[in-house]
Amino acid sequence: MSRALVTGGASGIGAALVSRLRSEGFDVDSLDLVTGFDVSDPDHWDAVGPVEVACLNAGVLGGPADPAALTVDGYRRAMAVNVDGVVLGVRRLATVMPSRGRIVCTASLAGLTAVPDDPVYAATKHAVVGFVRSVAASLSERGISVNAVCPGFADTPMVAGSARERLTAAGFPLISAADVAEAAWVALQSGETGHAWVVQPGRPPLDFRFPTLPGPRRAHESVGPPPSLS
Numbered sequence: 001m002s003r004a005l006v007t008g009g010a011s012g013i014g015a016a017l018v019s020r021l022r023s024e025g026f027d028v029d030s031l032d033l034v035t036g037f038d039v040s041d042p043d044h045w046d047a048v049g050p051v052e053v054a055c056l057n058a059g060v061l062g063g064p065a066d067p068a069a070l071t072v073d074g075y076r077r078a079m080a081v082n083v084d085g086v087v088l089g090v091r092r093l094a095t096v097m098p099s100r101g102r103i104v105c106t107a108s109l110a111g112l113t114a115v116p117d118d119p120v121y122a123a124t125k126h127a128v129v130g131f132v133r134s135v136a137a138s139l140s141e142r143g144i145s146v147n148a149v150c151p152g153f154a155d156t157p158m159v160a161g162s163a164r165e166r167l168t169a170a171g172f173p174l175i176s177a178a179d180v181a182e183a184a185w186v187a188l189q190s191g192e193t194g195h196a197w198v199v200q201p202g203r204p205p206l207d208f209r210f211p212t213l214p215g216p217r218r219a220h221e222s223v224g225p226p227p228s229l230s
Contacts, residue, residue, distance in 0.1 A: 003051045005029045007039050007085060008058030012156035013106060016177035017055045020185055026053060033058075039085030045092040052098065055184060056089045057106040058082075061158060062120025075120055082124035083131075090135060090146065099143030104184045105132055107148040107196065112208065125150075129196050133210075136194025145193035150208065151180045152200050173201040 004021045008014035009030030021028045029051070031037040031044075038044050039058045062078040063070050086105050093103060110118070111125030132148040139146050155174035183205035187197045190207070198206040216223045 001025065001027045002053070003027050003029070004053035004055070005031055005048065005051050006055040006057055007031045007037070007089065008106075009055075010034045012158065013151070013154060013177045013180045014055075014057045016181035017057055017184055020178070020181040021053065021055070024185070031058075039089065040080035042088055045088045048089075048092050048096065050096045050098055051093075052101055053188060054089065054093055054097070054101070054103045055106070056086045056103065058085045059106060059108075059124075059158075062118045062122070062124060065117050065119065067119065070120065078120050078124055082121070083127045086128050086131060090131075090139075094139060094142060094144065097142075097144055101144045102188045103139075103144065103146040104187050105146065105148045106180075106184070107132070107150045109150050109152045109198065109200075111148070111150055112196065112198070132196070133194045140193055145191075147187040147190065147192060147194070148196045149180060149184050149187055149205070150196050150198050151175050151183070154180055175199055175201050 002025065004026040006014050006017045006021070006028060009018045009028070010032035014030070014032065018028050018030050031039070031048075039056075058081055060078055060081045063074040090103065093101065097103075105128055107128040108121075108125040110122040111129035115122035129148050129150070132146050136146050153174050155176055179201075180199055183197055183199040186205045187195070192207065196208045196210075198208045200206075
């Protein structure tokens with residue numbers, strides 16, 4: 001039986017990912033703080049063995065909209081869970097995952113646009129998207145693919161209190177955790193790497209197309225993409 005792991009697998013999107021992978025016949029390990037696994041701790045990752053599929057999903061909110069009201073502990077916790085949890089996970093998987101292994105990271109629409117209500121959360125998810133896009137080529141040399149899923153507002157405990165009330169009052173639909181898990185499965189099966197998949201209510205997963213950046217010019221002529229610096 002093929003093996004998989006899901007971080008933050010005890011609830012919400014993580015629990016839906018565990019269920020979706022098990023429905024495909026995977027033996028799934030749920031790595032969650034409530035079961036004693038800290039995604040921000042390198043020692044915990046050092047104990048992780050080979051898996052064919054990994055869903056790096058653990059995440060927390062960042063804090064208040066006003067940067068003056070941010071606490072250092074809250075900021076560092078968000079960076080540790082949302083960013084370190086992905087980077088350390090990919091670092092470990094790059095050494096133990098077999099060829100044809102597949103990784104999907106849970107980012108967010110907050111990784112593709114501004115989120116004034118939670119700028120730190122947006123910063124962490126931008127980091128996840130940028131990391132996935134940037135590390136894809138190196139992992140591809142090992143035969144490993146990596147993609148990101150970028151859901152909008154999902155019906156999970158992270159959307160709570162006044163935020164949920166405002167969305168409900170506006171008639172704004174929430175995405176089910178199962179739909180996000182299905183989008184992750186689409187990304188895992190896509191054969192692509194380094195892509196970001198947008199997940200919105202009522203739409204199939206969308207392979208987001210990033211705009212092309214303008215290149216440098218010399219004597220009014222385009223120079224082309226920069227060479228590798230490695």
